[in-house]
Amino acid sequence: MNALGRFWSRARQSRAVLFCGGLLVGLVVVAMLGPFLSPHNYLQTDFNNILSAPSLTDGHPFGTDDLGRDLFVRTLLGVQVTILVALVASAVSLVIGVFYGAVAGLTGGRVDAIMMRFVDTLYALPFIFLVILLMVAFERNFFLIFVAIGAVNWLDMARIVRGQTLSLREREFVQAAQLSGVSFVRIILRHIAPNLVGVVIVYLTLTIPQAILVESFLSFLGLGIQEPQTSLGALVDAGVNHMEGASWMLLIPAALLALILLCFNFLGDALRDVFDARQSR
Amino acid sequence: MSLLEIDRLNIRYGEQVAVADLSFAVETGESVGLVGESGSGKSQTALAILGLLPRSATISGAIRLAGRDILGASEKVLDEVRARRVAMVFQDPMQALNPYLQIGQALCQILSTHGLASGAAVRARVIEMLRRVGLADAERQFRAYPHQLSGGMRQRVMIASALLGEPELLVADEPTTALDVTVQAQILELLEEVRDNTALLLITHDLGIVAGRCERMLVLERGRLVEEGLTTSVFSEPKHRHTQTLIAAAPRLDRGAMLAPVEAENILEIHDAEVSYAERGHGQLKAVQQLSVAVRAGETVAIVGESGSGKSSLVRAALGLVPLRAGQVVFCGAALANTVQSRAAAVRSDLQLVFQDPVGSLNPQMQVHAIVAEPLRVHAPGLSRAEQVDAILDKVGLDDSFLTRYPHELSGGQAQRVAIARALIMQPRVLICDEAVAALDGSVRKQILELLRDVQRETGLAILFITHDLAVVRAISHRVLVMYLGRLVELAASEALFTRARHPYTQALLRAVPVPDPTAAGGYASLSGEPPSIISPPGGCAFHPRCVHAKNICTTTRPSTRVVDDVTVACHRADELLQPH
């Protein structure tokens, strides 16, 4: 935990980290609380107000869709679902990736070679098409979305963790610990894990937007989140179909999706800068 | 008018001053040494002359080349000066040559950019220059990539590239620091030979190099010029305290008391060790072969050799960090297991290692007290540790304020003291130092060596000291093991080795070390060529292709090790070749 604390104390000195992180936290809070402030819910249809433009006076600040549903509530729901899917999927890839990478890196030798050969093989697969196939075959199962996205994203994490572990293992301070009689478990806990924390956090921040991208891509194609549930990708899809008469249906979710992705990317980039700077000192 | 005049040069990075009020001049054709420890601003000065400092530097003053100020000149003006009037040789020839470019291509570009030749003449001139710097097969080497050349060959190419434009001034920034000592002598000789009337500004931390090669010298301390004069007079009568410290700290190969042999039981013995690594596509790389050596309680045995001699592999095998393929490690009369993991904790703590890179050998996430106390946690859990940590830090010369520091907050010397404290806290019987002072400046190096001597005197610690620096060896060791391509060349008491070396390789090695005294002889390139590849060592005596005394038998039969007058030596001609050094 000490290593986490030290990482944070450095990270918070970066304005970019604070800004992007704050924006994301704010967005999530609004997305969680916003629906309670609206008189509408995400299912309710209002046939007197079909495709009405955004307006504060009639209680639809983001307008309504082709079924007269309130887009403010639906968009916030979309943000919730998108972020939830991304977080769970990233957690899946984090657990698999760190475990796989650490085992390969710590074991080394032939086991490592075989494990990494497997990762290389998977890397060469056009995963997104297999994921689409999976979604087609298994009827847009909500749970499968996590599995599918996690399965795509763990490879990077595994490679990075393995590379770091391997180089840490060769570092002189680990050899010095071995010579002092420090046990294998303790070497992992005291010498290897704390030095992995930074790089794992950085790459986790970069994995989340990728997961968001995959989810919204699937939803956009109609293969992800299904009606009446929604996500930002699904909302963009609906928006494209009505963009010539009701451009708000496209522009609002598109802007939010872009904003979230931008924030995560900038955050990851800023964290990497912080971390690299410390590594090279 | 001087060729180069530096007038009140100041270089700052923010608040940090790199060079302060520096003024000096270099005359046509002379050779000037610029000496200082790391951070003294000597490289900054060199880069400033060529306008190569990073944009973050704030520079003021004047740099006049034949009267014309080029400080702050446009890139266009500087490009006309570079290579044509002032050329530079950098430290690390591997990093300084483009690995993606054939050396011929890179060299030809210099001639065509500066309009010095055109058409077929370009290639002809490059090949001629490559010949001049000693590339035997210049036509073929023209198409070679840097990674296909040895370190010494690369530095020859670097010198060729610097001389192509026939400059008036050659700036050489630590040109031999990355090279082995026998190659260093060759390169320094080459520089002297080929520069004709080109003035030389030689930047180095090594007083020995300046003493042998420069007419005048300048001494820098933290960005300031503290002494300047003829090399002979600076060495005979150094005026500034810093110069005096530098000269006193420079270990000398040719004088100083040597330690008398220690009579005691062997504490660690290595018998017939063999270490090899699987090399992709090359089969086995035999790093150490049939090597036996022992160290006694209270004794320091130095292990000396150029890069690739297998000295690090030997001690890592003794520690169990790499497995022995054959042979045995015996500690206090009992054979040790092959790997460190399978050795008992008590035995492990008796053999400790200090690394070359002081900061890299400390966990960046741990504070000094935790680093030093870690071995105690393993061996004596529950005991009060703070006192012991305090005591050992005190012993290595660090006060309480260091306890809560992280490694990146330490200087190189301080970090090395922490590493030594960690190694010593379990009171080991044997300490192995792998180039432990190579990364440190002269004065800090001297302090660390004294620390080790003190600990040894107090505790009877046995020390195996790996180094490439023979002058350090003379100052600290009782006995010396010389290795070449993984094999024992000579093993002798210091006194015997430094006064009457038996093996031709040892003799050449001793002659190649520059002596920090302009009146003493040293720094001769009595060896041609470089150590051959360890992957395919020559048959017979591995040294025969470079040996001036080689006979027929040396090319066919590997000499066995034998003992002549208490000296273990592997040479067919050891009896005949004995000559006083």
Added chain:
Amino acid sequence: MLRYALLRLLGAIPTLLLVIVLAFLMVHAAPGGPFDDERVLPPEIEANIAAAYQLDQPLPQQFLQYISGLLRGDLGPSYRYRDLTVSDLIGSAFPLSLKLGAMAMLLAMLVGVGVGTFAALRQNSLLDRALMTLAMTGIAIPVFVLAPVLVLLLAVHLHWLPAGWSGTTGGGRFILPVVSLALPQIAHIARLTRASMIDVLASDFVRTARAQGLGTRTIVRLHALKPAMLPVLSYMGPAIAAILTGSVVVEEIFGIPGLGQHFVRGALNRDYTLVLGIVVFYATLVILLNLIVDLLYGVIDPRIRQR
């Protein structure tokens, strides 16, 4: 080098086989048959259909038949387009997708490397920062957001460019799809090029070249460009995959009758043989292109070439 190439080619076979097995299993493990949602058929007709598509045989048998068909270039019949084989469909749709993808890739490389080098030479200037913020935005915004917004702006509102594909001819209709596909890749490549160019320009050998008075143009051309291209080269694999994925979306949005559109339609219509065929085809393509990229490494780096 040739030996290395052959070895890599052999190494690609297990990967390809793995894709085929995975894809095949997924399709056949899918709950419900391909014709479930049609009107209820008499059992004997259903049996006939099953026999025609060889669904009555055990799975390993079906797999072997599929593989042997594959070796002959036969990907089986389409479930939906009854008169056409999957190979016919791919053969007719792929050239258009290839044209789109190749144009996008070329555009991305030229502009990306250009912008990246330009920014690297002005490191930390205002222009550099602006370009890199723009590039980060380009990376973050997905194609399916970018493309509709571009259409809305440039076609629907400003009428500068055609919005759709059908009903228009000429090169103009390529502009929006190609730009939508290329923009994220331009952004990626520009950032990569800038970062690696900055690294290379700070390297010791570039300092040597500067000390030789070679001048910026010569240094970039002779010394820096090759090594700076290495990270860009290793991004080519992911870039190709991203452009393929993007083409699925772009063809859908612009109504371009390419392979991507077939793929989406097939997926939504549960035309299993078609989807399976396209996945196998894409996989082969991606693996082969990756192989070529790998071999290009040897062309740039003399140390790899020696193996």
